[in-house]
Amino acid sequence: MTQTDKKTIILFSGDLDKVLAAFVIANGAAAMGDDVTMFFTFWGLNALRRDRKPATPGKSPLQRMFATMMPRGPKKLAMSHMNFAGAGPVLMKRMMRSNNVMSIDEMIATAKEQDIKMIACTMSMDVMGLRAEELIDGLEFAGVATYLGEADEANVNLFI
Amino acid sequence: MTITLEELRDVTVAAVVDARGTSCPGPILAAKKGIPGVAPGAVMEVMATDSGTLKDLPAWCKKMGHEFLGVIEEPGYLRLFLRKA
Numbered sequence A: 001m002t003q004t005d006k007k008t009i010i011l012f013s014g015d016l017d018k019v020l021a022a023f024v025i026a027n028g029a030a031a032m033g034d035d036v037t038m039f040f041t042f043w044g045l046n047a048l049r050r051d052r053k054p055a056t057p058g059k060s061p062l063q064r065m066f067a068t069m070m071p072r073g074p075k076k077l078a079m080s081h082m083n084f085a086g087a088g089p090v091l092m093k094r095m096m097r098s099n100n101v102m103s104i105d106e107m108i109a110t111a112k113e114q115d116i117k118m119i120a121c122t123m124s125m126d127v128m129g130l131r132a133e134e135l136i137d138g139l140e141f142a143g144v145a146t147y148l149g150e151a152d153e154a155n156v157n158l159f160i
Numbered sequence B: 001m002t003i004t005l006e007e008l009r010d011v012t013v014a015a016v017v018d019a020r021g022t023s024c025p026g027p028i029l030a031a032k033k034g035i036p037g038v039a040p041g042a043v044m045e046v047m048a049t050d051s052g053t054l055k056d057l058p059a060w061c062k063k064m065g066h067e068f069l070g071v072i073e074e075p076g077y078l079r080l081f082l083r084k085a
Helices: A016-031 A042-048 A061-069 A084-098 A104-113 A122-128 A144-152 B005-010 B026-037 B053-064
Strands: A006-011 A035-040 A117-121 A140-142 A156-159 B013-019 B043-048 B067-074 B077-083
Touching: A006 A016, A006 A042, A006 A144, A016 A035, A016 A042, A016 A084, A016 A104, A016 A156, A016 B026, A035 A042, A035 A144, A042 A104, A042 A117, A042 A122, A061 A122, A117 A122, A117 A144, A122 A140, A140 A144, B005 B067, B013 B026, B026 B043, B026 B053, B043 B053, B053 B067, B053 B077
Parallel strands: A006 A035, A006 A156, A035 A117, A117 A140, B013 B043
Antiparallel strands: B043 B077, B067 B077
16 A cells, blocks of 8 residues: 655755756655655745736835845745856756756646645745735635644655 | 566556656656546556656655555666555
8 A cells, every 4th residue: 555645845046056946856755755844944945936916015125125135936945055147047058958857837737737835935925025926826825823833744854 | 576577567556747847856756646537456657757766756655655666667767566555
C-alpha cells in the first residue's frame, strides 16, 4: 500500500532561484503522492503577484511605494546571487529554457493541477500592502496558526 | 525482483509515457499522469532524457508501491520500466 505523507514549505524568499527550488520540490513531492502545502510570506508573496496591476484604491503612499518597488510576479524576480542588475535572471531563464526546465509560471500552473495548497500570509500582505486582488487566483488566505496546523501533520518542513 | 536485460526487452508494455525533453521533476510528473491508465500488474514504460530519472523513477516506484523493473539505455535517451502495484 502507498502511504500519503505530507510536506509543508514556507516560501519566505522572493529570489528567482529559491522560488524555483521551492516549486520543484513541491511539484516533485506531489508527483510522489504527497499532500503539499506551501505558505507564502514576505518576499515570497511577490512570486504570486499578477503581471498587471489592478486598481487598489485606499492604499497609503508607503504601501504604494512598496508595491511599485517590489517585483510584480515571477517574471520580475531577481536572483539571490549573480543578479547583475537584472542580467542574471535573463541568462538564467535562457539556460532553464535550453535545459527544458519549466518556467515558474508553468511550475505554479502544475502546482495547481496537482492540488498543492497555496496559502498567502495575510499578516505579511497587510504589512507590505498587498491585496488579494493583486495576487493570482486559487490561493487561500490565512495566518501562522493555519500553517502550523498543516506543519503538525507533515513529516518534512522547509523554510526557503 | 530483478529481471535481466533480455527479459526487459521482451516484456509486454501496456503503456508508454514519453517524458523525453523534460527536466526534473518532469519525468515523475509524467509517470504520475500515466499510471492511472495502466491496469494493476501491467507494465508501464517511461522514456526520459534527464539522467536523474535513473534514480528518481526507482525512488518514485518505491514510494508509490510499484515495482521498478529496470532500464534500457538507448542512444540519447532512457527507457525505464515499472510494474504497477
